Amino acid sequence: MLKLVAAPACRTLTLTVTLTVGACGGASVPSASDASPPVLDAGPDADSAPPPPPPPPPPRPDAGATGPALLSETGLYADIKTRTLAPGVFAYSVRFPLWSDAADKARYMWLPPGARIDTAAMDEWTFPEGTRAWKEFRVDGKLVETRVLWKRAAREGGSAWWMMAYAWRPDGSDADATVSGVPAAQGTSHDVPSQASCGPCHDDVRDALAGVGAIQLSEGLTLAKWAAEGRFTTTPPVDVTPPGAGAVQAALGYLHGNCGHCHNERAPRLSTQSPMRLRLLVGERDPKLTQIHRTTVDVKMQHVFPPDITVAVAPGRPEKSELWVRMGLRDVNSMPPLGTKVVDDTGRAAVREWILGLGAPP
Structure with a gap:
């Protein structure tokens, strides 16, 4: 029996x-x-059979292989209702922000206690295991999304990071992991991206956090403050300044912040698609000696862009410069190719002024 x-x-x-x-x-x-x-x-x-059990609660969102289903579980907030940051979480800003269709953004980071960012290679920082970074998006005054990058392994590169976008609930009580993305979040024009969409923007830099570096933190006191707090293994130079001035500096900085995370020496697509390297490097002072200038101005592309554009940047002629033309598109040929539906007229105008200035007499 x-x-x-x-x-x-x-x-x-x-x-x-x-x-x-x-x-x-x-x-x-x-x-x-x-x-x-x-x-x-x-x-x-x-x-006397017992009463039926209560219905189970609705299933929690699928958070992918290893991550939290709720933003409140990621360590950003001590109290999500009051938006009180958790101990050790600090806000920061960047000098040349990524264009996100005019969304208002805020950025936060947490480093493990006692850990420091490896800045031995000043242009390619490596972050300690356990690092977490968040970026929140507000559109039309609505808090619609917070993205999380969480380093889960000691190695460097995008594969060491867990990445997820969280869509905020309309009542603001929490935000849910969205593996498949959420179009038109809360009725706005903002699309919360899928988990699979994270890699293309974060895998072509040394250690995923494309917007965190000496040049991006050089405005205001952020870089000096982090150095004073002992966050770096090697102290950055005190005079990190993007090259040029006025429209030239604005254009080079814009390309660095919006294009350099894909168009750089680590991107495998460079060998077949584009010679452009659109990142500024610490120590570059002369705009014409930057790798941005050297790999775009009068540099032929590896294809002809219709109807007859053959160079990345034609001095004095933005309309003949593929870089500038594609910045104004939002179709299969647009640059950037994802994450935006609206042309950044201000950023594009700065690039136009830079190109026009290249054709002026010395």
């Missing part, structure tokens, strides 16, 4: 099974004609 107990609070189920043991020691299954039906022992309280 085999006696199965489902759970302490449940009735005991007794199951009687008859087996015929053959000469070779094996068990033969009884045929349908001679098998006895199982005997069910309902227990002493069979006539």
